[in-house]
Amino acid sequence: MATLKELATQPAGEKFVGGHTSCAGCGYPNIFRLALAAVKDPVVVVGATGCCEVNTSIFPYTSWKVPFLHNAFENSAATCSGVEAAYYSLLKSGKIQENNTRFIAFGGDGGTYDIGLQSLSGAMERGHDMLYICYDNGAYMNTGIQRSGATPRYANTTTAPVGKVKPGKMQKKKDLAKIMVGHNVPYVAQTIAGNAQDLVKKVEKAMSIRGPKFLVVLATCPLGWQTKTQDTVKLTRLAVDACFWPLYEVENGKYKLSYDPKDKKIPVADWLKLQGRFKHLFKPGNEQLLAEVQAEVDKDWADLKALCEFHSKQV
Amino acid sequence: MTTTLNEEKYTANLSASELPEGGIWTEAGSSLMRKTGDWKVEQPVWDKTKCISCFTCWAYCPDSCLKVENGRVAGVDYDHCKGCGICANVCPPKVSALTMEKAR
Numbered sequence A: 001m002a003t004l005k006e007l008a009t010q011p012a013g014e015k016f017v018g019g020h021t022s023c024a025g026c027g028y029p030n031i032f033r034l035a036l037a038a039v040k041d042p043v044v045v046v047g048a049t050g051c052c053e054v055n056t057s058i059f060p061y062t063s064w065k066v067p068f069l070h071n072a073f074e075n076s077a078a079t080c081s082g083v084e085a086a087y088y089s090l091l092k093s094g095k096i097q098e099n100n101t102r103f104i105a106f107g108g109d110g111g112t113y114d115i116g117l118q119s120l121s122g123a124m125e126r127g128h129d130m131l132y133i134c135y136d137n138g139a140y141m142n143t144g145i146q147r148s149g150a151t152p153r154y155a156n157t158t159t160a161p162v163g164k165v166k167p168g169k170m171q172k173k174k175d176l177a178k179i180m181v182g183h184n185v186p187y188v189a190q191t192i193a194g195n196a197q198d199l200v201k202k203v204e205k206a207m208s209i210r211g212p213k214f215l216v217v218l219a220t221c222p223l224g225w226q227t228k229t230q231d232t233v234k235l236t237r238l239a240v241d242a243c244f245w246p247l248y249e250v251e252n253g254k255y256k257l258s259y260d261p262k263d264k265k266i267p268v269a270d271w272l273k274l275q276g277r278f279k280h281l282f283k284p285g286n287e288q289l290l291a292e293v294q295a296e297v298d299k300d301w302a303d304l305k306a307l308c309e310f311h312s313k314q315v
Numbered sequence B: 001m002t003t004t005l006n007e008e009k010y011t012a013n014l015s016a017s018e019l020p021e022g023g024i025w026t027e028a029g030s031s032l033m034r035k036t037g038d039w040k041v042e043q044p045v046w047d048k049t050k051c052i053s054c055f056t057c058w059a060y061c062p063d064s065c066l067k068v069e070n071g072r073v074a075g076v077d078y079d080h081c082k083g084c085g086i087c088a089n090v091c092p093p094k095v096s097a098l099t100m101e102k103a104r
């Protein structure tokens, strides 16, 4: 794996630059800074509508120093697959010679778990040579914190608000990595924006494979999570230590844990209590809700560990 | 890293016919022209004598504001730094080369 120093000191400089309008302390930009630093070949990026696209590409300003294409909210995977298919067609007809360009599509959780899911599913199933990166901040943040299929249970959002009747979003977060594993693609991985080493390793691994790859990356949104800007990195690390968001990869259908906190596993409350979107869970009378969340996390963690264990014994 | 941007092209009052067709961004990295540094309330102070150039701050700054020169970390780009405090938070505690102070 490339070291941070190697990533930071490339002669060509960064491929994703500052001056974008993401909020101070936003979690997703370093996913793209690091992913692009980790890709050595020429790369084309296609983005879905959302904070990352809006903040980095308001005409005439762009933070991208690689070819960047935005089409619509729901179709970054479809657009990227079309660009990839056109590229291979040009190669085949001899109009271009060097076969080294790679393709990355991205979307937020709204753009991926929900509205872009069918275009993503199609692109993965057709087997295009592309990496899809979903940055998951757990709501439609750009338009004012609406709940998405990725919003965790009991989080406060503007469309599933905490009130007298309901304690926030009532449904459980979708397991998107599992949905992507169901597409039988060669590589699926889950990581966080707050672990540069794990993120870079997974991007490098993904790019070493030809075919469809999928990465889902938990990223803090200080605005929507109601967290302190300086805690952005710490927050996704705590989500891992609480086993709310385990780091793992799935190569050809086989699950493998990237990190097991073991006796350093923390109660999920230690992660929740730093976030304003969960502050109602700490009011007297809501102990049951908190216990429910903890039980859900423990069960999912035990299931994931068992699956990884099972696959580790297979040859 | 030095970037030469055609600022004139963007800062001048252009008529519709002078704009690039199809909403194409013609200048890669043009967002550097936007000085987001004036957003900040606090700012990081970098101590050259303490810094061990581990590049942790570089890796986590959302705004690419840790300057790199001659293979080492070389200070903060205040023109774009939004003062979030992430860099000071991730700098290894034993090193503590970045601290936050009130922005001037």
Ligand SMILES: Cc1ncc(C[n+]2csc(CCOP(=O)(O)OP(=O)(O)O)c2C)c(N)n1
Pocket: A049, A050, A051, A052, A073, A074, A107, A108, A109, A110, A111, A112, A137, A139, A140, A141, A142, A143, A148
């Ligand atoms: C078809 C369509 N519906 C709605 C919108 C408005 N819209 C723009 S960004 C956005 C939210 C994006 O949410 P998400 O994908 O989670 O990314 P985030 O903003 O959280 O980064 C919405 C609803 C749109 N651009 N297109």
Ligand code: SF4
Pocket: A021, A022, A023, A025, A026, A027, A028, A051, A055, A137, A141, A142, A220, A221, A222, A223, A224
């Ligand atoms: S709303 Fe959230 S995701 Fe969007 S730029 Fe702000 S902090 Fe980042």
Ligand code: SF4
Pocket: A025, B043, B044, B060, B061, B062, B063, B064, B065, B066, B076, B077, B080, B081, B082, B083, B084, B085, B086, B087, B088
């Ligand atoms: S305070 Fe935030 S924006 Fe400024 S250099 Fe540090 S990490 Fe970057």
